[in-house]
Amino acid sequence: MQISELEAQINSLQPNSVLCTAMAVAETLQAEDMEALSLFVHPNKGVRFTPYSYVSLQDDLVFTSQQTSLLLQNNQLYNWGYFDGTGDPIQLTFGDYYGMFVYDVDFANPHMIGNNVEIGTGNSINNIAQAYPNGVFIEFHFTGFDPQYIGLDWKSLRLVFEELNGEWYLVGIVHNQWTI
Secondary structure: OOHHHHHHHHHOOOOOOHHHHHHHHHHHHHOOOHHHHHOOEOOOOOEEEEOOOOOOOOOOEEEOHHHHHOHHHOOOOEEEEEOOOOOOEEEEOHHHHHHHHHOOOOOOOOOEEEEOOOOOOOOOOOOHHHHOOOEEEEEEEEOOOOHHHOOOOOEEEEEEEEEEOOEEEEEEEEEEEOOO
């Protein structure tokens, strides 16, 4: 679907729809505006950051709305999981993690958008439905960048939302890409 067609559909949606909320979050991520992002974070559950498709309820880091607003200013090293292929720990500040696993490409202007539909698939397990049984996700997807890789360099960002009192709140940011 062309971006102009999506924009027309979005313009016809209710302002509080999950797709409109996801588009606003993507623009907030593009602007690196953590204060604005914190307003979208679920007030009770916070937001979980997942570097690859598989959501680990035990190991993925979760931040409250207040913590989220200050993350880019935080220089603390966190363990975000393990790098695909090497198994080395992903020990990064939030700013470095952000550049590698949140907004490493312009997800506000993707090739495709999936509304609760998985687009990017590889050999990693997608357990969003199990990890977030009350959630829905919007996937911002790039089909690839360099023709020599025949699409194996695809990337996706899945924003997971749950509804609370008629509003959609961000509960998960799941980065995805081809994994070994």
